[in-house]
Amino acid sequence: MYQETSMQWSNLIRRLAITLVASAAIGTQGARAGSSNNIVLVPPAGLPELAQKAGEAMFLREAHDGRTVLYMEQDQGTALAILDVTDPRHVKSDGTVRLDVPGVFDFISDLGSRAALIRFRQGQGSAVLDFHNDKRPSLKIIQGIPMQGSLVRLGNDGFTVTSPAEATPAPSDSFVDTSVIDIANLPDRVRVFDVKRVREEITNEATGTTFLLADDGLYLVRRPSVERDKESRERLRTDF
Numbered sequence: 001m002y003q004e005t006s007m008q009w010s011n012l013i014r015r016l017a018i019t020l021v022a023s024a025a026i027g028t029q030g031a032r033a034g035s036s037n038n039i040v041l042v043p044p045a046g047l048p049e050l051a052q053k054a055g056e057a058m059f060l061r062e063a064h065d066g067r068t069v070l071y072m073e074q075d076q077g078t079a080l081a082i083l084d085v086t087d088p089r090h091v092k093s094d095g096t097v098r099l100d101v102p103g104v105f106d107f108i109s110d111l112g113s114r115a116a117l118i119r120f121r122q123g124q125g126s127a128v129l130d131f132h133n134d135k136r137p138s139l140k141i142i143q144g145i146p147m148q149g150s151l152v153r154l155g156n157d158g159f160t161v162t163s164p165a166e167a168t169p170a171p172s173d174s175f176v177d178t179s180v181i182d183i184a185n186l187p188d189r190v191r192v193f194d195v196k197r198v199r200e201e202i203t204n205e206a207t208g209t210t211f212l213l214a215d216d217g218l219y220l221v222r223r224p225s226v227e228r229d230k231e232s233r234e235r236l237r238t239d240f
Helices: 002-038 226-237
Strands: 056-061 068-074 078-084 092-098 105-110 115-120 126-130 137-143 149-152 158-164 175-182 191-204 209-214 217-219
Touching: 056 105, 105 149
Parallel strands: none
Antiparallel strands: 056 068, 068 078, 078 092, 105 115, 115 126, 126 137, 149 158, 158 175, 175 191, 191 209, 209 217
């Protein structure tokens, strides 16, 4: 009787062990299947034909209508392939734009919602890509922008580039040269202002004003659009 009971317990324990091992194996397989479904690699063959060519650089931005658009630089900088990647399950081709450029370039920074700064390789200068028309961006080459320096955006109005001063009398003198680039009137005109030997810079975010303290005095970089917005907000507060 005792031996029979022991054998029954032994068989029961063995069946439980087999069940636990099988359950663990099934659980592991399920986890692996779930993980593989969480990452999907789409090769070029699964994308529009424009995406099946080599490229030099890319730029991702939100279009005016809310779509997400990817721009691919191709053909040594002379072409921009445009892809609507709003829904990654259904990437769409938006065509190609030809560019008249001196060579391959890199995307440096977006300049607000309407433009991007690019810099040509081999020291061939800089340019602004104008996105007023998302499907037909145009290029505006800018002369006089420093090739190296710290860039600060001024909303949609422009940007500044700060670089070490060309001639500093002593190592203890911390001067910089600041270029102010006005792109508010794209695509018609781009203006570049240079302020040499700037000792200090302060910005008033409320009015968008930047103060540059230079060797020959104080410079103001004004942004009238921000000033008007501030005045409008103040009038609204007064009315209420």
